[in-house]
Amino acid sequence: MKIAVCVKQVPDTSDPDTEVHIDSSGKGVDQSKFSFVINDADNFAVEEAILLKEKHGGEVVVVNVGSEAANQVIRMALAKGGDSAVRLDDEKFAGSDPVALARILQAGIKDLGCDVVLTGCLASDDGYGAVGVALAALMEVPHAAYVKTVEVLNGTLKIGRELEGGLLEMDEISTPCVLTIQTGGNEPRYASFKGIREASKKEIKVMDLAATGLSEDQVGEAGSVAVMVQYSVPVVGELAEILEGDANETAGKLAGILKEKGLV
Amino acid sequence: MHEIFVLAEHRQGELRDINFEMLTLAGKFDSKVTTVLLGSGVDDFASKLAPFSDKVLVVDDPMFESFNALDYQAALKALIEQEKPHLVIIPNTGQGADILASLALAMEASFTSDIIGLEIEGDKPVATRAFYGGKINGRIEFKDADLYMVGLREGAIPAGEGTKSGEIVKVDNPVGATAENRKFLEYVQPEIGDVDITQSAMLVSVGRGIREDKNLPMIEDLAKLLGADVSGSRAVVDAGWLPTDRQVGISGKTVKPKLYLALGISGAFQHVTGMKGSDVVVAVNKDPDAPIFQYADYGIVDDLLKVVPAMIDKIKELKG
Ligand SMILES: Cc1cc2nc3c(=O)[nH]c(=O)nc-3n(C[C@H](O)[C@H](O)[C@H](O)COP(=O)(O)OP(=O)(O)OC[C@H]3O[C@@H](n4cnc5c(N)ncnc54)[C@H](O)[C@@H]3O)c2cc1C
Ligand SMILES: Nc1ncnc2c1ncn2[C@@H]1O[C@H](COP(=O)(O)O)[C@@H](O)[C@H]1O
Numbered sequence: 025m026k027i028a029v030c031v032k033q034v035p036d037t038s039d040p041d042t043e044v045h046i047d048s049s050g051k052g053v054d055q056s057k058f059s060f061v062i063n064d065a066d067n068f069a070v071e072e073a074i075l076l077k078e079k080h081g082g083e084v085v086v087v088n089v090g091s092e093a094a095n096q097v098i099r100m101a102l103a104k105g106g107d108s109a110v111r112l113d114d115e116k117f118a119g120s121d122p123v124a125l126a127r128i129l130q131a132g133i134k135d136l137g138c139d140v141v142l143t144g145c146l147a148s149d150d151g152y153g154a155v156g157v158a159l160a161a162l163m164e165v166p167h168a169a170y171v172k173t174v175e176v177l178n179g180t181l182k183i184g185r186e187l188e189g190g191l192l193e194m195d196e197i198s199t200p201c202v203l204t205i206q207t208g209g210n211e212p213r214y215a216s217f218k219g220i221r222e223a224s225k226k227e228i229k230v231m232d233l234a235a236t237g238l239s240e241d242q243v244g245e246a247g248s249v250a251v252m253v254q255y256s257v258p259v260v261g262e263l264a265e266i267l268e269g270d271a272n273e274t275a276g277k278l279a280g281i282l283k284e285k286g287l288v
Numbered sequence: 289m290h291e292i293f294v295l296a297e298h299r300q301g302e303l304r305d306i307n308f309e310m311l312t313l314a315g316k317f318d319s320k321v322t323t324v325l326l327g328s329g330v331d332d333f334a335s336k337l338a339p340f341s342d343k344v345l346v347v348d349d350p351m352f353e354s355f356n357a358l359d360y361q362a363a364l365k366a367l368i369e370q371e372k373p374h375l376v377i378i379p380n381t382g383q384g385a386d387i388l389a390s391l392a393l394a395m396e397a398s399f400t401s402d403i404i405g406l407e408i409e410g411d412k413p414v415a416t417r418a419f420y421g422g423k424i425n426g427r428i429e430f431k432d433a434d435l436y437m438v439g440l441r442e443g444a445i446p447a448g449e450g451t452k453s454g455e456i457v458k459v460d461n462p463v464g465a466t467a468e469n470r471k472f473l474e475y476v477q478p479e480i481g482d483v484d485i486t487q488s489a490m491l492v493s494v495g496r497g498i499r500e501d502k503n504l505p506m507i508e509d510l511a512k513l514l515g516a517d518v519s520g521s522r523a524v525v526d527a528g529w530l531p532t533d534r535q536v537g538i539s540g541k542t543v544k545p546k547l548y549l550a551l552g553i554s555g556a557f558q559h560v561t562g563m564k565g566s567d568v569v570v571a572v573n574k575d576p577d578a579p580i581f582q583y584a585d586y587g588i589v590d591d592l593l594k595v596v597p598a599m600i601d602k603i604k605e606l607k608g
Contacts, residue, residue, distance in 0.1 A: 035420070037420060037421050037423075037554070038496045038497075038523070038554065040497070040573070040574035040575040040578075041575075042575075043577065044420045044423040044424055044577070046424060053420070053424070064523075068526075121400070122389060122401070123389075123393065126389075148421065149419065149420055150419050150420075151417075151418070151419070151421075152400070152401045152402065153380075153385050153402060154385070154388065154389040154401045155389075157385070157386065157387075157388070157389035157390050158389040158390070158393060160390060161389060161390035161393040161394060162393065166358060166467070166469040166470045167357070167386075167390065168357070168386065168470065169357075169382070169385050169386040170382050170385070170386070182473070184476065185382060185386070186382065186539055187299070187382035187383070187539075188304075188381060188382055188442075188538055188539060189478070189538075189539065189540075189541075190478035190532065190535070190539050190540055191299070191300075191475055191476070191477060191478065192476040192477075192478075193354075193382070193472065193475055194472075194473040194474050194475070194476060195356075195470055195471060195472055195473055196470070196471045196473055197469065197470045197471075198468070198469040198470070201469075201470075207522065207523075207526045208522065208525060208526035211528065248431065249392070249397070249398040249399060249400075249430065249431045249433070250399060250400040250415070250428050250429070250430050250431070251428065251430075251431075252417075252419075252426040252427070252428055253426075253427050253428070253429050254426065254427040255419065255424045255425065255426050255427075256424065256425050256426070256427070257424060257425075258418070258422070258423075258424065258425045260582045261582065263581050263582060263587075264569075264571060264581045264582075264583075264584035264585060264586055264587035265585065265586050265587065266576075266581075266586075266587045266588070266589060267586060267587065267588050270590075271590055271591070271594035271595045271597075271598040272598050272602075274588045274590060274595060274598075275588075275595055275598030275599040275601070275602045276598075278570060278586065278588065278599060278602075279599065279602035279603050279605075281586060282514075282547070282603075283606055285547075285568060287490065287514070287546060287547045287568065288514065288603055288606055288607070
């Protein structure tokens with residue numbers, strides 16, 4: 025089974041020190057203080073790809089659209105069991121919406137003859153939840169979004185899509201197909217030292233615009249159907265009353281409030 | 289905008305709330321609002337949707353008893369080609385997100401997903417979406433097209449009252465045969481555990497901010513003192529630190545306790561959807577910009593690993 029898994033490098037928004045500030049252009053954010061990690065859902069997608077390979081044999085190709093800095097997350101996926109990688113990198117790719125991104129990803133995997141393409145269900149930064157489904161449409165293969173369980177049947181896959189309230193919709197889907205992987209369906213492994221050592225020898229093929237065979241007007245903003253033109257700070261209603269002081273003081277104030285409200 | 293299509297969502301015999309949110313959004317524009325209802329034996333749904341629609345276009349066929357993205361897409365494609373709406377609003381849900389991008393590409397429509405707001409400027413829609421877990425918003429402009437499509441986030445638009453009485457029009461199923469390469473099998477209900485957090489009077493809820501599961505006993509101590517149950521965000525459940533049935537949020541449980549104490553939870557919309565009906569919300573988070581503070585009554589900007597032990601002490605003192 026040949027599997028491609030798409031991984032995105034995103035700012036670590038679970039880090040309390042990651043501040044999101046709109047830059048002077050209004051179209052970007054100040055990235056200087058970000059620490060970067062693999063997108064949460066992509067981490068589960070990588071694990072699913074490796075589990076499939078371990079059970080059914082085959083090969084896992086890690087695919088990314090990003091700059092050299094993204095090699096960090098690519099190498100980690102290779103260390104966990106990915107076999108090779110493709111990184112699509114060109115300044116013309118900047119500003120791509122999910123359609124343009126899917127087009128770039130497709131160019132990166134079209135010659136691989138994949139049986140299964142996995143993406144995350146949602147990127148934690150811009151969160152379109154659309155790239156995987158768009159990719160399937162471009163590849164003209166069936167897809168399923170928010171997939172939490174994958175089981176290989178005879179020539180098809182049995183998958184569980186997670187819906188609101190945690191309800192699983194079980195479907196059967198033929199290959200080749202694209203699955204967008206939801207978090208929590210497996211236990212992403214840690215890379216071993218041996219894996220990390222071996223990953224440094226694995227190939228990361230870099231493709232620029234020319235190598236993709238796409239034209240300038242198919243990528244970036246030009247190739248997008250919807251463009252983010254201006255960031256703004258959300259207008260929020262009433263914020264919480266912030267209790268001031270050190271932990272002892274705030275805890276004391278809170279205990280007092282809870283008592284007053286009859287909650288203690 | 290001449291005509292707006294709204295795709296109705298139903299599941300296991302129930303119309304979902306998002307329908308009335310989408311229809312309220314569509315209703316604020318000066319356009320004909322057509323609700324597209326694909327289902328089997330759905331007369332009752334059609335009559336519930338009619339007060340919010342100028343027309344309810346119904347395809348009543350056993351093919352649509354359950355959701356299948358490929359069949360839905362084929363039907364919508366045919367109906368859109370026939371009626372030529374200018375805007376299609378789809379729920380940004382487990383069903384809707386499974387068709388939005390592929391349908392839009394098939395229709396050569398300009399689209400975006402997970403919007404929280406929409407305006408029409410000139411004859412074109414302009415959308416608002418949230419970025420970076422709700423920390424900033426972005427304005428989305430579309431490339432000129434004959435058709436625009438958007439996926440609306442659940443809970444983003446408060447549903448209004450239905451004041452119309454749209455005609456219900458049944459049409460033949462435009463799809464010849466169900467898709468060969470994807471088939472619906474069955475629904476599997478989530479597991480039920482020992483505690484039903486939807487009934488809890490108080491919840492101490494933890495997020496990824498607790499860092500390691502070895503910090504859980506301290507959370508349990510605090511919960512025990514308060515007489516509360518422990519719940520958590522999806523991140524904590526994904527990590528295996530709490531069982532699935534303790535998850536609060538859109539893909540977990542909707543809770544409405546008297547006290548919801550959110551510890552190290554950022555306040556992603558998928559989480560907030562499940563807890564915003566709580567009476568008193570208290571958030572402890574190290575990040576003063578965490579969106580959870582928008583939904584909390586009281587906030588503490590500090591390390592929860594310091595605040596929780598201090599709270600345990602203070603509450604013990606109170607209780608004497
Ligand atoms: C289809 C779909 C469905 C989903 N359904 C749900 C759902 O039902 N429920 C749900 O919860 N999520 C759901 N999510 C995931 C959701 O988008 C978020 O990823 C998730 O809620 C984040 O969990 P968190 O707040 O615990 O973690 P994070 O977002 O990583 O936040 C951690 C927070 O902890 C703070 N912190 C860190 N260290 C400390 C410290 N020492 N002291 C105090 N604070 C600290 C940080 O500042 C940060 O705000 C869903 C996502 C998708 C795509
Ligand atoms: N720059 C990228 N490189 C590789 N994969 C990506 C990239 N952007 C998005 N993806 C994939 O598409 C998924 C969904 O992204 P999105 O539609 O933006 O929420 C992610 O989880 C990734 O698997």
